[in-house]
Amino acid sequence: MKRALLILALSALFLSTCGAAPNVGGITPPYVDTGVDPEAWAIIPAGIFPFGQHDHPTSVDYNYEIMITTVTNEQYARFLNEALAAGDIRIGEVEIETGEEIWLEKGVGGFYPGDPYDGYKHEEEIRAGEKLYLPLHDAGLRLSFDGQKFTAIPEYRNHPMTMVTWFGANAYCENYGWRLPTEVEWEKAARGTELVDGRGLPFPWGTHIERNNANFYSSFDLFEKMFGKLGNTTPVGFFNGKTYEGFTTLDSASPYGLYDMAGNVWQWIGNDYPKQHYRHMRGGSFYSYEVDLRVWKYNSAGPQYYSPAVGFRCARDE
Numbered sequence: 001m002k003r004a005l006l007i008l009a010l011s012a013l014f015l016s017t018c019g020a021a022p023n024v025g026g027i028t029p030p031y032v033d034t035g036v037d038p039e040a041w042a043i044i045p046a047g048i049f050p051f052g053q054h055d056h057p058t059s060v061d062y063n064y065e066i067m068i069t070t071v072t073n074e075q076y077a078r079f080l081n082e083a084l085a086a087g088d089i090r091i092g093e094v095e096i097e098t099g100e101e102i103w104l105e106k107g108v109g110g111f112y113p114g115d116p117y118d119g120y121k122h123e124e125e126i127r128a129g130e131k132l133y134l135p136l137h138d139a140g141l142r143l144s145f146d147g148q149k150f151t152a153i154p155e156y157r158n159h160p161m162t163m164v165t166w167f168g169a170n171a172y173c174e175n176y177g178w179r180l181p182t183e184v185e186w187e188k189a190a191r192g193t194e195l196v197d198g199r200g201l202p203f204p205w206g207t208h209i210e211r212n213n214a215n216f217y218s219s220f221d222l223f224e225k226m227f228g229k230l231g232n233t234t235p236v237g238f239f240n241g242k243t244y245e246g247f248t249t250l251d252s253a254s255p256y257g258l259y260d261m262a263g264n265v266w267q268w269i270g271n272d273y274p275k276q277h278y279r280h281m282r283g284g285s286f287y288s289y290e291v292d293l294r295v296w297k298y299n300s301a302g303p304q305y306y307s308p309a310v311g312f313r314c315a316r317d318e
């Protein structure tokens with residue numbers, strides 16, 4: 001266990017743009033209803049859009065759908081209860097392997113069929129077997145488990161599901177016949193096709209970022225103001241133009257109506273790139289500086305990684 005904690009701490013340090021991983025264990029805000037439905041989806045039409053920092057014209061030749069918010073704690077708890085009843089997940093010690101390190105961690109696990117292995121110099125083989133979906137005894141987890149049923153902590157039920165590995169995110173999407181979005185799908189949904197002065201939008205809502213556009217490091221959103229400390233998620237769809245307890249947000253949806261495509265939590269991406277084992281994440285988080293909220297920025301980690309600042313959303317064919 002000590003080895004697991006050390007490696008995860010080092011991974012968190014690598015992922016964070018501001019130092020060590022945030023401590024969110026002692027923060028419990030009130031429940032805030034944003035009015036945004038986490039069950040809703042948006043259609044992204046086929047077509048060409050500017051991809052990446054240099055706006056390379058890239059075509060997506062099919063229509064697809066993507067969730068307008070990240071998956072919430074309440075939604076993930078429902079999935080876990082369904083999967084537990086169906087016998088698709090197991091609670092207990094799950095073996096975690098990364099490079100030459102192997103350890104056990106108590107959590108939720110399920111079967112993964114493995115990835116193609118290219119034998120590249122720094123590539124780690126992702127073998128078939130049981131993989132960790134999420135740890136059970138971590139201060140950042142916003143779910144409780146009484147031995148029979150998972151429940152979202154009430155105040156956090158509409159906050160993004162975090163502390164979930166890539167395997168856990170992938171399992172949620174596949175359980176409903178969906179998938180994690182590819183990198184191209186995610187970026188098109190985030191920035192659309194609009195050009196300003198010949199360039200694509202750097203942020204989902206436009207060309208500039210204000211503190212009330214998104215939840216990022218030192219953005220001083222409602223939760224930071226109320227509790228006087230950094231490091232917490234906001235409810236999904238929070239930055240929708242509403243005023244909460246005197247804090248007025250800007251409507252920061254993407255051109256297709258997606259919320260939290262910048263800030264709040266990093267989002268796992270579905271691509272399995274040849275010659276590497278890392279999975280990419282997009283969007284930045286509450287622990288990222290403004291520069292990392294630009295739509296082309298990405299982060300990466302092994303699929304066994306989890307953090308209070310990492311979540312996901314799903315995509316599906318139209």
